[in-house]
Amino acid sequence: MIFFVRHLQKKKLILLTDFTNLCYIFNMFYFEDFNGTKILKSDFIQDVTAYFTTRGEVCFPVSERIITPVQTHSDHIEVVDLKTEYPETDGLILTNSNDTIYLKFADCTPLIFYDPVNKIGAVSHAGWRGTAAKIGVKTVEKMRVNFGTNPNNIITLIGPAIGLCCYEVSEEVRDKLLSTVQNSTDLYKERNVDLKKINARQLEENGVNKIDICPYCTSCCNDLFYSYRKENGTQNRHFAVLQLH
Numbered sequence: 001m002i003f004f005v006r007h008l009q010k011k012k013l014i015l016l017t018d019f020t021n022l023c024y025i026f027n028m029f030y031f032e033d034f035n036g037t038k039i040l041k042s043d044f045i046q047d048v049t050a051y052f053t054t055r056g057e058v059c060f061p062v063s064e065r066i067i068t069p070v071q072t073h074s075d076h077i078e079v080v081d082l083k084t085e086y087p088e089t090d091g092l093i094l095t096n097s098n099d100t101i102y103l104k105f106a107d108c109t110p111l112i113f114y115d116p117v118n119k120i121g122a123v124s125h126a127g128w129r130g131t132a133a134k135i136g137v138k139t140v141e142k143m144r145v146n147f148g149t150n151p152n153n154i155i156t157l158i159g160p161a162i163g164l165c166c167y168e169v170s171e172e173v174r175d176k177l178l179s180t181v182q183n184s185t186d187l188y189k190e191r192n193v194d195l196k197k198i199n200a201r202q203l204e205e206n207g208v209n210k211i212d213i214c215p216y217c218t219s220c221c222n223d224l225f226y227s228y229r230k231e232n233g234t235q236n237r238h239f240a241v242l243q244l245h
């Protein structure tokens, strides 16, 4: 799969080339003047529906609920159920087609998982703390324990995040991150680390092999994405959105 940017109504979407082969829909959204507190469900649904209707490929169902957790850089993962609130949660597992989940990002790494056998998916939020805590591996493990997911079947999408080029951390943080994988030789350069690849390596070392990595660096591509670092702690966020179809 290849990520690409598509404009829709002056908004930029990150899409995948062959999502039509899957029975789900995944997008990364960027909205110009948009943040988590201002999102309107009707706007969101309208944009998505407009895009897919234009392509004439799928009829996007109107989601009954949009679920967004309160992200705190934890490694806590929940399965979406009838609850409406998910405090201190940085990973959500979705098993139904009535709900849409979205998580917010600005430099941190979006991890999107799909198990095409059991037809369930998940989104996790991996900044350096989540990555150090291996939230991606823990998400896959929870899918395995709760739903019998085989890691070999999982399709993983690693979304736009701050890149090796721009992400300098302390030696302590670097060493903590690199200690989470067996082979870390190509994952850092001096005090710069590659969060996307560290997450990918963790997953590969735990049996997840179908992984696509979005090439964009949120700091270098600040015209496309929000960057917490580049924009001096901006409150704006882009989103990883998942709905099963």
Ligand SMILES: [Zn+2]
Binding pocket: 162, 163, 164, 165, 166, 217, 218, 219, 220, 221
């Ligand atoms: Zn960069």
